[in-house]
Amino acid sequence: MNRVHKLSTASPARRTTFSEEPVRSEPAVVEGKDDKKSSARWLQNIDVYSWIKDVTPFEWDILLASTCFKLLLFPAYRSTDFEVHRNWLAITHSLPISQWYHDTTSEWTLDYPPFFAYFEKLLSIPAHFIDPKIVELTNLNYDAWSVVVYQRMTVIITELVLATALQRFIRGAADPPMQRIISASLFLHPGFLIVDHIHFQYNGFMFGILLWSLLMARNGNKLASGFFFAVLLNFKHIYMYLAPAYFVYLLRAFCLSPSGELLPARFLSLANAVILVFTASLGPFLLMGQLPQLLSRLFPFTRGLNHAYWAPNFWALVTATDRVLLKVAHVFSIQSLHVNVSGVASTSRGLVGDTVFAVIPNIKPIHTFIITIAFQLIFLTKLWRTPTYKSFLAALTLCGYTSYMFGWHVHEKAILLVLVPLSLLSAENNAYFRTFTIASISGVYSLFPLLFTAAETPVKIGYSLVWAVLTIQPLSKRVYEFPMSLPWVILDSLERLYLAGFVVLQAFVTLFPLLTRSQAASKAGSAFEFLPLMLTSVYCAVGLVWAFIRLSVIYLRQT
Amino acid sequence: MYKQGLRHHVIPLIILSSALIKWCIGLGSYSGRGTAPMFGDYEAQRHWMELTIHLPTNKWYTYDLQYWGLDYPPLTAYVSWLCGIMGSWIDSSWLALDASRGIETQGSKNFMRSTVLLWDALTYTPAVLYFVKIWLRNRSPKTQHVATMVLLLQPALLLVDFGHFQYNSVMLGFTLLAMSFFAAGRDLWGAVFFVLSLGFKQMALYYAPAIGSYLIAKCLSLGPHNGPKLFIRLGLVTTASFAVIFLPFLPPLSPFPAILQPIHRIFPFQRGLFEDKVANFWCASNVVLKWRIWMQQDTLIKLSALFTVAGFLPGIGGMIYSGYKLRATYPAPVLPLLPYALLTSSMSFFLFSFQVHEKTILVPLLPLTLLLSGAASSSFTFQLGALVNNVALFSMWPLLQRDGLALQYIAAMLLWNRLIGYNPFKLRQKSLMEYFSVTILSLCTMLHVLEIMVPPSPRLPDIYPVLNVLLSTPVFGITWLWSIKRSIEVSWGLGVLGLHTKPQEAIQSEAGSIISVEDDRSLVGGNSSGVGLVHSASRSLSLRTRSLGYGAEKRPSLRSGSFSGET
Incomplete structure (x- = not known):
């Protein structure tokens, strides 16, 4: 076409x-x-x-190989989001449009904009033919094989939108073989x-x-x-x-x-x-x-700074620093340090709710908003001066990246907003490629805690590994440049060391629960549970913050 | 892939991806899930772990036989014991004696699945790598990589082992190792591994006539001095290996009758001629000929034995005769016959022997897939191999469907066919074989569609399984006949049968282009040289590897190239 x-x-x-x-x-x-x-x-x-x-x-x-593989994942773990979407099928199918944003039969109320609701309405029609129980409003937590197959299938089929876009990207690309790898x-x-x-x-x-x-x-x-x-x-x-x-x-x-x-x-x-x-x-x-009702569903401003599992952004590092400072304050019993008592109990367990810092001054939504806007303005000024497609891609990536880094209650899944446009830039030159590598590996790793079940652990690790080799190896073959001066050599080695660290991190995350099994059973179990998550978050945050700085500098220095 | 600096990553990537796929198949259901009180093969394997870690060896083959009594040879028991030790270290409730029967927790399932993957990684995967290294050593890296992939992702094996739940890959892996050791000239190691295979699962016996005749032929070919020496050594090594495997059941450690317990359990002649519906001669002909009404069990046993022996005789006879004719030549000139002999022998067991299960098709499927793995995509071997692999999978459909593995069935089948580039439905000039394949596969598809659309009538509740058997059996029968035909052709190529060829030269060229696994059209013409065919094989291979992204393209306008693109 x-x-x-x-x-x-x-x-x-x-x-x-x-x-x-x-x-x-x-x-x-x-x-x-x-x-x-x-x-x-x-x-x-x-x-x-x-x-x-x-x-x-x-x-x-x-397409075929990946589809076959995805079929095999049908019986895999699924989060509550599965029930969320099933419930939306039911809402849009059995209620008139005026009730869509009012219904509270399930706790998973409709909180996506209307196009998505129309989309669910569309999907609910075949669903009704396949199994009428899928679209029953009161049939909460329905998980028959029919609904699993149907919903998983819709994901695979609607993903063809992505497939066709990526395929079109190859046609008419400046460097089709390169674009093919990226696509x-x-x-x-x-x-x-x-x-x-x-x-x-x-x-x-x-x-x-x-x-x-x-x-x-x-x-x-x-x-x-x-x-x-x-x-x-x-x-x-x-x-x-x-x-x-x-x-x-x-x-x-x-x-x-x-x-x-x-x-x-x-x-x-x-x-x-x-x-x-x-x-x-x-x-x-x-x-x-x-409209007010709809908007109140879309923007619930009642959440904390961090999500249950800290999305690995700037605030994860700040929160971690706060924890460390608290420990320091305890160990050296520094009186001069003002310790916020309510903060001591907070976040160490990573429970949902507001994050209250013990040592560092607390963050309000307006602060995150101002920081985000300030950073975005810098990149947008650059974009205003050089409004080319490539510059737009970079600015787009950085816009998403800034929001991810400094936003209020960011979810770890939002990293895809960064990784997807960044991928399109990955073959520009070595600098972009390196940034892409670091951001992708830490970004993908930061998604691992989404799947906490044992059966899916080999899947996420094995698949990501295969993907990383198949993507990074050929790209690096094309754009990698050996660092020419000593500071760059050191930087290059440090980055490699950081990436290698993920192996150690994964080993720790895997072995930690086994080693602390006996203690966890007796006392302080949940603290032990949270340590691997915290480490994951902080380690990924280091890479993502570094990739953010890298990308900002590359973009702003580009002529 | 080769242009993108991925050359050295190909094999690890294949292994990793295949492990990933195996694990993902394992995410699904398994045999006997949620079907108390007996459950299925999954529970049997788990139960053996449970009883081996809790009971002394003399009770292994006698404990509560009604509930999945151990009926595999001792190596399975030892493997179960090892797994059981590991499992109960992680969580003893998974394998508590009696109390754990029918346990279906997520944790225990993960553990069970991981043991299959572990043993597969320890036996079958290295065996495939070694096979490719030895048998396909003169072939291009591309061919070797394709072959590795073909063997590691063989859908029938994946679905039975990682879906239905069994450890067939261990038995097959040992046999494969034995074959590769034979090809490498290490016959004693080969014998040891074959004994291990037998010691793991008695189904390896289907291969025994072929392996035995190969070793006899080898001894014969070594001449009057070296031959008997090897023969005696082989005898000693084999006996010793068996003795080690059965050690706990032998006299010094236990009283004499103890050895009879496992033997009785391993060979269940008290059971019927066949179980369920299996695509072999007896079950297929049972539609018209009511064997079990006409004859006594004893007669049937004798008859099936007779048929089986008659079935594999051409294979082993040809092998031994070749060995005799080619005596005093080295290296093992009869080696090219081995895969065909294995196929003849195992297929005749599958078709004619007693108490065959539908899953046992995996045994003849191994040598056929080995032949397929090195063949060119235009060759008859490839066409037949791919067809039989699909039909074998189809013949297990009733079983897989019962296990709740329909989705995995579709996915694994599509994936493998795409990877090997098999698509007989493609519009192009077709050979007779392709027309045959298209017909059979269309019928299979139609049967699937019919089964969804039309529920079986109450009068004929088994109509679909029976039609399945009637459709699959002829394909297996043809494969058996083909394997005999190919044995004769290859013998001819080796110079055994031809009057005017010079055996020495034939052997030289055959040994040079090791080995047998090609499609030898030239051999059909009575020309013993293997050179021409290596050419044609590699030419058409590049076509087949297209789908794997190896570069060489037929249509230059639609370059596919590798995952990673192309220059």
Whole structure:
């Protein structure tokens, strides 16, 4: 599909400057009265047969082999998210739309934006035919084989959105063999395997939309890029982390001419597209006067700084420092240090709830917000000055990364927001590649605690290992440069040492419960339980913070 | 892969991936899950761990025989004992005597699954690596890697061992090691490993005529001086190995009748001609010929023995005759016959012998997959090997379905066929064999679809298993006949049968291009040289390896290349 599209827009765009980019074909996308019409246009372009013919044997191999493997994971552990999504199937199927965001039959209330609710509604129709019990509202914690197969299957099938986007990325890439490695590595990403195919979510599908949006940006079709991103935001609002970069990029590179003048036609078409998407999504709830209710579901500001398991970000390091300082204060009985008594009991066990520091001054949501915005502004300024696709990718990654690093109540799964766009940059040069390696390995490792069951432990470790070798080895073969001066040699060795440390960490995490079995049974069990988690979090945080600094410096120094 | 600096990572990656897949198959259900009071093979294996760690050896073969009494040879018992020791160190409740019967906790399941993976990693995996190193030593690294993958991911074995739950890979691994030791010229080690295989599971007996005749042929070929010497040594080593395995049941350690306990348990002639539905001669012909009504059990036993012997006689006869004709030549000139003889012998046991289980198809499947692993994708061997592997899996469908492994069945089958690049449904010029494969596989698919769409009528509750048997048996029968035909051809190629060929040269070239495992079209023509065929084999292999990402492409426009891309 969209081969015509590309010819008419992308190729001239490469030759010329921004201002000369043809706008002609773009209104085609927003011409329609609503997004359904425009998607009908889209569908016309999609010739399924030619698309299938276009898939290379290599791509079939990846798709089939990974699908077979994912089938084997059907009986694997699944988190409560599985029941969350089943409940949403039931809500959207058995209740009228006005009740969707009000229902509290299950504790897992609907808290994704409306597009996702529509999506669940769509999925609930075949579900009803396969097993009516799936969509029964009161049938809580239903876990028959039928619902497992159905829900797991929908994850695999909707992930084709990701597959097609990645496949399109290879076509028309500057360096197709390189892009092929990156595409394959993204499709097979252990993050998706762990979070989607075992833990259970639909990230593959939604990152597929993100990648379609990025693909459009790469092909010079910025309007479509903005459209897709607006759609994505209405599927899952966590992608707001990335919104600032989109805003700046589209404003600067699409709505303004290089000299800084506003191009009204473009601005209006983009605004219309976005407004249309939001109207289609929120419109019904706006009419029913449910917007406040909907928003209160989407943004529950009642959580603590850290999640139960500290997401390995800046705050994990701060929290860990606080713990260490507390110990120091205890050992040396420093009176001058002000110890917050309530903080002593808090967080050491990693319970859900507000994190209260014992030594370090407490953090409020507004602090995290200010820090995040401040960092993002730095990167966005750079993006404003160099509004190219690559610069956009880097700024996008950094936007997500900043939110992950300093955000309030960040979940470890959010690391995918960083790893996915970063992967697209991994083959740029050695610096990006190194950053990618460190971030990916620590990021993927930080997802391991999501699967705490023994049966899945070999799966997550083995799969990630295979993936890492298959991704990093060929990339490194292409872009690795030997460090030329002493400081770089030292840095290189330190980074290698850090990566090797994961083996030791895993050995510790595996053996620790076995060694402390006897103590754990008697007393202080939970403290022992939490130590491996804390170590994992802190160790991964070191790598992720370092990769963040690395990426920031690389981006800001880039000309 | 080769261009991306992954060359040295290929074998470890294959091993790791195959272990991963095996473990993931194990995430699913197993035989007899939740079916009290008897459960299934899973419980049997677990029960043996339980009884071996809690009881003295003289009770092993006599304790509560009604509840999964031990009926495998002692090596299985020792392995169970070792696993049991480890398991009860982790959690003794998993293996408490009697109290743990039918235990189905997640922890005990993980433990049981990990023991299969462990023993597989200790026996079958190294055996495959060694086999590839020895038997395919003159082949390209690509061929070797493909062969490793073909053998490590063989779906029938994966599903029975890691899904249904058994330890067949240990028995098969020992036999495979024995074969490789024979090929390496270390016959005594080979004999030891074959005894280990027999000592682990009596099904290895299906191979015994082939192995025995190979060793006799080898002795014959060594001539009047060295031959008897090797023969005596082999005899001593074999007896000693058996003695070691059965040591706790032999006179100094226990009274004489003790040895009869395991023997009785291992060879259950008191059971029926076949169990359930199995795709062999007896069960298939039972549709029309009611053997069990017409004849006494004794007669049936004799008849099945006669048929079995008649079935493997061509294989071992050919082998011994070749050995005699090729005497005084070195290295072991009859070696190329060994895989075919193993196939003939094991397949005839499967088709004709007494008390065969559907899972036993794994035994003839091993030599066939070995032949397949080195064959070119256009060759008859490859086509037949791949077909039989699929049909064998299909023949176990009723069993796997009962175990709740339908999903794993589909996934493992698709994965393996994709990896080896087998797709007879592809539109292209087809050989007769491919038409045959397409027909059989379409029928299998249709049967699956029918089974979903139309429930069996009450009058014919077993209609689907019976149709399954009727469909699978002819394929196995053809494989058996083919193996005999190939034995004759290979003997011919070795210069045994041809009048005008010079045995010496034939042997030289055969030994040079070791070994037998190719598709020898040239041999069919009476030409004994193996050179031409190595050529053709490697040419078409590159096609087959396409799907594995090894680079060489037929369609240059749609380069696939490796995981990691291409220049």
